[in-house]
Amino acid sequence: MKVMNMVGAINDALDIKLKEDKNVVVFGEDVGVEGGVFRVTENLQKKYGADRVFDSPLAESGIVGTAIGMSIAGLRPVVEMQFCGFIYPAMNQIISHASRMRNRSRGKLETPMVIRMPYGGGINALEHHSESMEALFGHIPGLKVIAPSTPHDAKGMLIAAIESNDTILYMEPKRIYRAIKQEVSEEKFTIELGKANVITQGKDVTIVSFGAMIREVQKAMVMAKEQGISIELIDLRSIYPIDRETIRNSVKKTGRIITVTEGPKSFGLGAEIAQIAIEEAFLSLEAPPARVSGYDVIVPLPKGEHHYMQDAYKILYEIEKIVKY
Amino acid sequence: MFNEYNPINKLMFQVIDNDGKVIDKKLMPKVNDERVLKAYKDMLFARTADLQIVSYQRQGRIFTYPPNYGQEAISGATAVIIEEKDWLVPAFREMGAMLAKGVTLKELFLLFMGYEDGNAYKNANKVLPISVPIASQMLHASGIGYEIKYNKKKELVYGFVGDGGTSEGDFHEALNFAGVWKVPVIFIIQNNQYGISTPTRMQTASESLAIKAIAYGVKGIKVDGNDFFAVLRALEEAKKVCENGEGPVLIEAVTYRKGAHTTSDDPTKYRTKEEEEEWDKKDPLKRLKQYLIDKKLWSDKEEEKIIEDFKKEVDRQFIEAENYSEYKPEDIFKYMYSEMPQELKDQEHRLKEFYRWKEERVSQTIKK
Numbered sequence: 067m068k069v070m071n072m073v074g075a076i077n078d079a080l081d082i083k084l085k086e087d088k089n090v091v092v093f094g095e096d097v098g099v100e101g102g103v104f105r106v107t108e109n110l111q112k113k114y115g116a117d118r119v120f121d122s123p124l125a126e127s128g129i130v131g132t133a134i135g136m137s138i139a140g141l142r143p144v145v146e147m148q149f150c151g152f153i154y155p156a157m158n159q160i161i162s163h164a165s166r167m168r169n170r171s172r173g174k175l176e177t178p179m180v181i182r183m184p185y186g187g188g189i190n191a192l193e194h195h196s197e198s199m200e201a202l203f204g205h206i207p208g209l210k211v212i213a214p215s216t217p218h219d220a221k222g223m224l225i226a227a228i229e230s231n232d233t234i235l236y237m238e239p240k241r242i243y244r245a246i247k248q249e250v251s252e253e254k255f256t257i258e259l260g261k262a263n264v265i266t267q268g269k270d271v272t273i274v275s276f277g278a279m280i281r282e283v284q285k286a287m288v289m290a291k292e293q294g295i296s297i298e299l300i301d302l303r304s305i306y307p308i309d310r311e312t313i314r315n316s317v318k319k320t321g322r323i324i325t326v327t328e329g330p331k332s333f334g335l336g337a338e339i340a341q342i343a344i345e346e347a348f349l350s351l352e353a354p355p356a357r358v359s360g361y362d363v364i365v366p367l368p369k370g371e372h373h374y375m376q377d378a379y380k381i382l383y384e385i386e387k388i389v390k391y
Numbered sequence: 392m393f394n395e396y397n398p399i400n401k402l403m404f405q406v407i408d409n410d411g412k413v414i415d416k417k418l419m420p421k422v423n424d425e426r427v428l429k430a431y432k433d434m435l436f437a438r439t440a441d442l443q444i445v446s447y448q449r450q451g452r453i454f455t456y457p458p459n460y461g462q463e464a465i466s467g468a469t470a471v472i473i474e475e476k477d478w479l480v481p482a483f484r485e486m487g488a489m490l491a492k493g494v495t496l497k498e499l500f501l502l503f504m505g506y507e508d509g510n511a512y513k514n515a516n517k518v519l520p521i522s523v524p525i526a527s528q529m530l531h532a533s534g535i536g537y538e539i540k541y542n543k544k545k546e547l548v549y550g551f552v553g554d555g556g557t558s559e560g561d562f563h564e565a566l567n568f569a570g571v572w573k574v575p576v577i578f579i580i581q582n583n584q585y586g587i588s589t590p591t592r593m594q595t596a597s598e599s600l601a602i603k604a605i606a607y608g609v610k611g612i613k614v615d616g617n618d619f620f621a622v623l624r625a626l627e628e629a630k631k632v633c634e635n636g637e638g639p640v641l642i643e644a645v646t647y648r649k650g651a652h653t654t655s656d657d658p659t660k661y662r663t664k665e666e667e668e669e670w671d672k673k674d675p676l677k678r679l680k681q682y683l684i685d686k687k688l689w690s691d692k693e694e695e696k697i698i699e700d701f702k703k704e705v706d707r708q709f710i711e712a713e714n715y716s717e718y719k720p721e722d723i724f725k726y727m728y729s730e731m732p733q734e735l736k737d738q739e740h741r742l743k744e745f746y747r748w749k750e751e752r753v754s755q756t757i758k759k
Contacts, residue, residue: 172507208727210728
């Protein structure tokens with residue numbers, strides 16, 4: 067075991083896969099010599115050479131498009147989008163090809179690749195650096211979308227993603243890149259994709275969240291506990307596919323559900339999860355599903371961002387409302 | 392050759408003239424008579440199939456189809472040079488090259504009849520399905536090129552795009568990435584003068600499309616795309632460049648789409664009869680046929696006979712495709728992921744439950 071933050075855990079996962087599988091290549095903007103703007107790929111080029119870990123031209127469609135070709139030919143590329151907000155030029159390649167090549171060719175061609183990208187707000191950044199567009203990606207058939215919330219999960223989920231034969235969008239909560247440290251095994255391990263994680267058992271309210279918001283929920287839970295409210299916290303881990311079973315079992319027990327997500331409210335992940343709760347546990351519900359989410363606005367620049375962001379008090383506000391319903 | 396025909400010199404490489412006469416013997420590609428004759432027959436087969444497919448479409452037996460008519464020499468020459476080990480990354484007017492790689496006409500029919508199974512290419516490897524989003528496939532060619540270089544393989548990628556595709560960002564990114572990586576990819580632009588209705592002069596202010604190669608630091612050449620020998624020779628030279636690790640190469644093959652963009656398009660709206668007649672004189676099959684007749688390798692009589700055989704073969708494969716098995720509900724789900732997620736299993740189940748209900752419901756209605 068070794069104490070790691072998320073950046074270190076992701077680096078470790080890449081290191082392990084680069085070492086054991088020659089087909090794994092890592093590329094993107096500034097990931098080689100510099101080791102990425104967040105240093106996630108630090109030292110990997112030194113260790114594995116510039117034909118396996120390298121800087122690409124500055125073009126997101128080019129990065130994803132060429133990774134598709136590489137993966138069809140047998141490599142397992144792990145590419146980095148420097149920020150979530152820079153992925154849009156690559157959307158055509160993701161939607162039109164990466165997510166469809168298997169279906170289009172009736173399973174003859176596969177695109178085993180991982181698209182890593184830091185997402186989410188709270189880091190005092192410029193425009194386009196703070197978005198959380200998981201719903202946009204979750205709506206693309208053929209794509210898997212995952213997001214870790216701890217260094218341990220980050221490592222196990224990334225190794226599983228690289229070993230998967232599907233195209234996986236791996237969303238990294240950059241706000242907690244270095245904020246959380248924990249003991250992580252230095253050995254290789256994987257975490258099954260598509261399964262949610264019940265972080266805390268509880269009996270009054272289910273809260274479903276993922277990524278950087280887990281920490282905010284945990285802060286709210288401390289305050290709720292003081293009032294005697296017991297929360298069951300589910301870390302989704304996988305945005306697509308969603309683990310319906312874990313949500314169902316929890317809501318049947320608690321009868322109340324709140325979703326906490328960073329993305330815009332309308333057509334968001336919260337609505338999808340609420341519908342799952344209604345379909346799967348309608349008769350157990352004691353209150354309408356509630357959501358804490360972003361607003362249908364552009365993430366404000368740093369001086370206004372606190373209005374947009376979800377924090378422990380916004381979550382506590384909804385907890386108090388739902389138990390009094 | 393790439394020096395002499397550097398696109399900056401504004402030359403177009405030609406080997407035979409409009410009457411099939413060799414302009415300069417030194418320019419001929421390395422290909423024997425027998426192979427030329429086979430290439431001609433293959434081009435003729437593609438044209439026969441093409442014309443027949445358009446008539447099937449008119450009879451409502453197949454959906455929208457993009458004909459190759461008039462552009463057969465480009466695929467025809469590619470078919471001669473491409474090997475089993477090489478990759479083909481088509482746009483959507485490369486029938487001849489696809490058939491050469493082992494894709495069957497029946498599979499192409501299946502696709503245009505509405506079955507993804509037509510993209511599964513049972514007997515062909517290293518062929519990507521035709522790509523509908525224009526120019527997006529070029530990046531896949533660059534990526535495959537990277538894998539070839541990375542694993543030090545002796546393979547090549549033949550990647551296609553049309554003139555309209557050169558306006559897309561992915562055209563630029565593909566050439567740029569391939570140029571930086573120096574990967575063995577031959578990019579072939581089929582400049583057939585139109586992107587649906589928009590003429591090439593409205594796609595770019597560049598002097599040519601080949602000249603774009605210079606900005607990417609790669610070799611480029613403009614060839615007469617209706618001259619089978621010119622295309623083949625250019626491909627031969629491009630192959631050498633790639634094999635020497637100096638790829639990629641950009642070839643602009645100047646041609647003319649004699650048919651419509653697809654069967655849904657009406658070219659009379661945007662081009663003149665005079666223009667079409669002018670290009671008829673440069674028809675790729677007409678020129679190659681004359682060359683073969685002059686060499687006493689072919690005759691009108693043989694051609695008439697073989698076209699009849701081809702028509703029968705096209706018909707046979709078409710009817711096979713028409714009798715293809717039913718599209719089952721599970722087929723829409725099962726190829727989405729390497730392992731089907733529970734969510735999709737549930738959705739498949741729901742669809743089948745619905746069909747069971749509907750069948751019962753409809754039969755009850757009939758009984759009443």
